[in-house]
Amino acid sequence: MSKIHVSTTVNGDATEYLCEPTSSLLDVLRDTMGLTGSKEGCGSGDCGACTVVLDGEMVCSCLVLAAEAEGRTVATIEGVAEGSVLHPVQQKFLEHAALQCGFCTPGFIVAAKALLDRNPNPTETEVRYWLAGNLCRCTGYDKIVRAVLDAAAELRQERTPA
């Protein structure tokens, strides 16, 4: 079976790749493009470690075929920081020690940013429901939720300067 040529946009850059018909977007991001921030946890859409934003909506990249990305826009964890300046969600994860092994962290950060991009003032309940598709086996979630709420507060301040 011949490979499929795909033109897409990843983290703002126009990109082309060749993929197998059944390769996942996650496979291509990691193995072809070297963007290894997105992780494969379960491969079945349960854990969220592979979360990316596809045309503005967060999805599990393990459950997207790479060929589907033709003409679409993909945003990964690698595009969250601006150069060496961490995004507030990333900074707050560090400050709150919201990670231990770190495997789930890229997915959580992409998902949390997707929440704050559309809801700058979520309740704790809204944060917990939004992140229900991201599994963490280290932290017990509480520090993650606090980090996200704190990042939301900081982003609100940035958006409305005194």
Place this chain on the structure above:
Amino acid sequence: MPSTAFHAPDTVEDAVALLSADPTARPLGGGTDLIVQMRSGRLSPGAVVDLKRIEGMSGVRRDDEGFVIGAATPCTALKADAALVAAWPGVVEAANLIGSVQVRNRATMAGNLCNASPAADSVPALVAAGAVCVVAGPSGLREVPVEAVPVAPGKTSLASGEFVAEIRLPAKPAGGGDAYLRSTPRTEMDIAVVGAGVSLVLDGEGTCTSARIALGAVGPTVVLVEEAGAALVGTKLDDDALAAMSKAVQAASNPIDDKRGTVSYRKAMAGVLARRAVLIAASRAGAKA
């Protein structure tokens, strides 16, 4: 997954031709069941036919009879359609109990239906609402009631080359209300132990003039329980009518014992959930508390 072809046709006719050419070919909507099954080795389709490039497959539109939901419309997009949410809140809520936000941004009701799981959350709500599928195939388009699509776990009544192109919901009837409830150990990321979808219509006096009740996860397919709806018609949803409805629901429940629940628990909960869903649907229909 060797030798699977990927196609992204831009017309219904091309999709039908591709699906007809290979009986193992599968239509791709959101992929949250299909891709999982391909990765696990349970399915090795000769071709995957992505429906999302076909005009009209993604999104909700209105016509004279009600709502037309393209087969590739993700569950979260349903919530963005205010008219649909106002008319069929139970259907929209049911579709948005599936999986996580990540999953619902891809997963579709047509896929939930055609995966033919008895525990599919959106299906009892669609059946209760009287939804109809537009099925595209080699002989053109045909309409099929949602409840006629699943025939066994993982099996549908669709013939080779056919796929669900649209799900159609009627306009909200005057005095109508719907609801879907499920029982799960967790509130998110879980599979229904029992699900109950209800749609009913009340007249100006609060008398029920029609009712449809459908159950999930208590049999090999989602099931429409006509006797349960009939037990409500002509009543004001008094305790006796609700008890008769619950009894009919329990009589129609034929669940299995598994890790999610026992037969007796599922039968009991089917009656309880159907009763609660009837009361929510009634309040949405404008019943006085």
